Amino acid sequence: MNNPAPTFSPLYRQIKGLIMQSLVSGEWRPGEVIPSEMELAVRYKVSQGTVRKAIDELSAEKHLLRRQGKGTFVATHDEARAQFRFLRLMPDVGEQEWPASLLLDCKRGRASAEVARLLELSAGDGVVIIRRVLSFGDEPTVFEQIYLPGTTFKNLSAEIFNEYKGSMYKLFETEFGTRMIRAEEKIRAMAADPNAAELLRVPMGAPLLCVERVAFSYGEKPVEFRRGFYRTDKHFYSNSLG
């Protein structure tokens, strides 16, 4: 019950680690129910309250989702609230909406020094490069270039991409078993280059928001780098400081 921890940390954190392992290993997959608190208490030989505290933290970190009376579920990018967790662009007027995506191309290439560093690869390793434009209504608003590790996304192709309906991270989750957990963004103001200007239908040199994002999966593993250029004449990037 109260055996001295191998790593010196409270029991509920060790349980949290064990549950996390089962998430990473895929024993319980996104959207599925995990065993009840009582079952887990028996399995790990601790009290229900200790399992509870472990699940409390995992649920606060959005790895799990509790539903009273039904059970505890593995988080998914399905849920409505997850949809907009990684899309922070809001219209100046009106409700937030999901943009239409126009795929420009999806090809294989080699990682530049910068991309290799950000994705923790070696320079020259294979990567998938996606370029697309996101539009709200008729307005092209975001142009972005996405870099993915070639090994993880072996079979990704323009076809898969175009056939899939739903968010990109949902596709990564269901088709490639890679779940995005969190992301870091660097935001700058930049002048539109000829390419971005044409795609976004703005004059060359027009100010655009440049958003660079590195997304991480379990264990702080970087699995995506994207650089996007946002028009901000009818939208803004929304952020909460808490």
Place this chain on the structure above:
Amino acid sequence: MNNPAPTFSPLYRQIKGLIMQSLVSGEWRPGEVIPSEMELAVRYKVSQGTVRKAIDELSAEKHLLRRQGKGTFVATHDEARAQFRFLRLMPDVGEQEWPASLLLDCKRGRASAEVARLLELSAGDGVVIIRRVLSFGDEPTVFEQIYLPGTTFKNLSAEIFNEYKGSMYKLFETEFGTRMIRAEEKIRAMAADPNAAELLRVPMGAPLLCVERVAFSYGEKPVEFRRGFYRTDKHFYSNSLG
């Protein structure tokens, strides 16, 4: 002990509310210790575990700060980690540093329709308008204009401002009893106007980050609106999506 709630919410949330009240009323001021869990349990006639859960939430929301062996303290803008909670500008290379502030002016005026709406005032109500430039080393990097409700910040003057060393929100907290809790930001890319261009030493039309912030105190009360223009040639706005 288990009396049916007047408002239907769990006991620990009611306790949380009572503690919150004492924070807002100033019974316990920023930086001070609050009574121990046992004392609060007696005071509210509940078990220590219930008080604990209330404090857990308040501590997660950064209203309180627990220190094992010492007690539970009211959060302050003092702590090092609080310093950078509202300043998201990071240098491209090197460590994050605190900028020097140059006050341009600090005068009284009337709220425009926009400012009145954001601060929940009536158009024409008195406001304090502060303009300043923040610099890293020799580089002017941020130009911002800050609007504060005149009634709350009655005696704020350029003198007070210049004499105070420390963060602006710390000044608001200690001198005006107004503690910032959270803020909402809208971020856009904009071309520098002549005024900003001169102050930030960039060409007119250069792309700048425009950051509009409304900051809230207890009870979702808006107490500050600021519009800042950031140079992002040597810095970037850092954000975590979680």
Place this chain on the structure above:
DNA sequence: AAGTGGTCTAGACCACTTT
């Protein structure tokens, strides 16, 4: 009715800080 998570209690012991 049975099973799930949610709340509440009471008591024990641990770890850290101060006296």
Place this chain on the structure above:
DNA sequence: AAGTGGTCTAGACCACTTC
């Protein structure tokens, strides 16, 4: 040694969902 928060347990009952 005494006081604080931190962990763990065991048991009771509530609220929601499903059968």
